[in-house]
Amino acid sequence: IPKQLIPQIDEALRSELQTKGHLKKLETGEVMLRENANIKAIPIILSGTLKVSREDQAGKELLLYYVKPGESCVMSFFGGLHHDTSKIKAVAEEPTEILLISTEDSNEWVKKYPSWIDFIFYLYHKRFEELLEVVNEIAFQKIDERIIHLLNKKASLTGHKEIITTHQQIADELGTSREVVSRLLKQMEGDKKIALSRNKITLL
Amino acid sequence: IPKQLIPQIDEALRSELQTKGHLKKLETGEVMLRENANIKAIPIILSGTLKVSREDQAGKELLLYYVKPGESCVMSFFGGLHHDTSKIKAVAEEPTEILLISTEDSNEWVKKYPSWIDFIFYLYHKRFEELLEVVNEIAFQKIDERIIHLLNKKASLTGHKEIITTHQQIADELGTSREVVSRLLKQMEGDKKIALSRNKITLL
C-alpha cells in the first residue's frame, strides 16, 4: 500500500513495510494513543491526519502538531524501544489509515536499512522544529495572533478557506477558554479578516 | 579524553572520538552557537554546562534546557547534515570543554557504529521530552511556579542550595521581566521558601 508516500526509503524497505506492517483504520475523533499509555508500535500515516496534543493535570489541552501522510509519531520510536509511556495524546482528525510497525521490526530495520534511520532522524528533527515553533508561540505571541496562525494552519491542511470547527475546539487547542476565543474572533470579524457562522470560520 | 562519560558507546567509537574530535574550551558566557548560524559541527560536552535557549524577534529569551557532560546539542546533528541553520542559541554557563565532531565524521559513524546511532537517538528523545516539559510549563504554569522549578533545576545542576544569579537573569530565562521576578521572589521569601541576597538566592 505505501508508495511515493515516503520517497526517502528504498524499495527493499518499502516492501518490508508492506508485508510486516499492520493496517488499521481510525474514525474521526478516535484516540490512537493516550498519555501515559504503553507504546507497543510505531504508526505511519497512510492517509488522513493525526492531531498530537499535550494535556496538563487539570485536563487542559494544547495542540502540538499534526502528523500527515508519510509521517510518523516519532515519540513512539524511541519510546517503544525503551518501554516508555507516551507523553502525548494522538487523535484522528478525520478518517485515517495507519500502518503499525512493531518495535521489534523497527529495531531490526535500523540495522538493515540505512534509509530507515534517515527516515526516523528526519521525523525527529522535523517534530523538534515544530515543537520549537510551539514554544515560541505560547511564549511570545498573544492569543489573537495564535488564533490566526492556527486558522491558517487548518486552512492549509485541508486546502479550504472554510474551516469547520467550533470556538470551543480552538480554545482547547490553544489551551485557553472559549469566551476569549469568541471575543477575539468577533473582533477579527469586525476587522474583515474572517467571517463567522455556526461551526464554520471563513478566511477572507 | 572521553571515558565513562558516554557509557552507551563502544570502545572503537570511543577511540575515534579521541582521534577525530577537536577539543575546544569555552569561557563562561561564551556563545557556542547563535540563532541562524550555520551548523558545521556536532559538539559533545566533556565538562561544564551549555545553556540552550530560544529568542524571539524582540530579543526576548527563553531557556529551553541545559546540556551536560556526555551529552550533545542534537539540533546540530541533523541540522549539520542538511546544512540547516540553527534555531537556537547555546551559551556556556561555566567554563566548558567540548569535543567538536565534523558532520562528515558523524555521517560515517552512523554507517559504522550502531552505538553512535543509539547515542543520537537517545539524545533526540531526551531533548524532545525536555521540550515537552518546557511547553507544559509555559502553557499551564504561573510564573511563580516556573521560578520555583527553575531554582530547583539550577540547584540540582550545581548540587548547592545557594544559587548564584540575578533577578534579571531569571527573568530572561523565563521570558518575563525583572520586576515581576523580584516581586514574586520577595513573596516567596515572605513564605520562608527562600532567602534573598544580592546575586544569590538560597533555597530553604
Added chain:
DNA sequence: GGCCTTATGTGATATTCGTCACTTAAAATC
C-alpha cells in the same frame, strides 16, 4: 412548527502579568 441541544455573544469582574518611574541598597572602583 415547537422543543431541545449545542454554539455563540457579551457584560462584569478578578487575576496575572508587563511597564514606567522611581528609590534604596550593595558591591566595585577609585
Added chain:
DNA sequence: GATTTTAAGTGACGAATATCACATAAGGCC
C-alpha cells in the same frame, strides 16, 4: 571613604487573559 555601577524593592497603572453568569441564536429532531 567617596563615588560609581549594578542589583533589587516597590508603587501605580494598564493590558491581556480568565472566569462567572447569563442571553441569544442556529440546527437537529420529533
